[in-house]
Amino acid sequence: MRLSLNLATQPMRRDRPILVASAVVAALLCVTLVALIGLALTDRRNMNESRAVIARVQAQMAKTNAAQAQIDAQMRLPQNATVLYRSLMFNQLIRRKGISWTRIFSDLEKVLPHNVRIASIRPTLNGKDELSLEMVVAADTPEPIIGFIGKLEESDVFGDVSQTAQVPQTQNDPFVRFHLTVTYDQKL
Numbered sequence: 001m002r003l004s005l006n007l008a009t010q011p012m013r014r015d016r017p018i019l020v021a022s023a024v025v026a027a028l029l030c031v032t033l034v035a036l037i038g039l040a041l042t043d044r045r046n047m048n049e050s051r052a053v054i055a056r057v058q059a060q061m062a063k064t065n066a067a068q069a070q071i072d073a074q075m076r077l078p079q080n081a082t083v084l085y086r087s088l089m090f091n092q093l094i095r096r097k098g099i100s101w102t103r104i105f106s107d108l109e110k111v112l113p114h115n116v117r118i119a120s121i122r123p124t125l126n127g128k129d130e131l132s133l134e135m136v137v138a139a140d141t142p143e144p145i146i147g148f149i150g151k152l153e154e155s156d157v158f159g160d161v162s163q164t165a166q167v168p169q170t171q172n173d174p175f176v177r178f179h180l181t182v183t184y185d186q187k188l
Contacts, residue, residue, distance in 0.1 A: 092125075099123050099131065103186060111151040111158070115144045119177065123184070131184045138175035142166075145178050152182055159183030 075084055108118065119136040126132070139145050152158040165179040 095125055095129060096123075099125075100186065104133070104184070107155075107157045107184075107186075111148065111155050113144050113148055113151075115139055116148045117175070131186050133180075133182050133184050135180045135182065136177055137180060138177045140175065142176050142178075145176065149178075149180065152180075157185050159185065 074080065104121065104123070112118070116137055116139045119138050122134040124132050124134060137145055137148065149161050149163070152161050159182065161180055161182045163178055163180055167173075167177040167179075169176055
């Protein structure tokens, strides 16, 4: 028979694996701390560079805005207002002159039925240089005009059609008249 005898005042514990694991975790935490400090310093340096770039851009923008304000103030002077007005008028005339009547009639010829007549056409330009045609069309009955509106909407050159008025037949005028506004995609 064998007896185990322990003469130590405290029983033996196995603390070595716990101490080794604690040392490894502490080393990993130190490495992680160093990496985080490095990332924070890099981030701070990048932020400082970004702030410097933003400051330079804002300074350039302030200079540009000041120059633009000076030019605008000069353009508002009474002696320059007439020149500005004339240049706007000439630009508008050039845009209006750029409308090709031949092309308008050529495109309308492709969609206009034989029994529909165009009484009047008035092209208009909006502020975005989009062209629309205000037309008065006439026919013996409304059906051909409705077919014409359908062909306009299906066309790749003409766009949305809005009807502003319809004038029925009278004793003096044997035609039904429709007042239409259609967008037209003519490149100016």
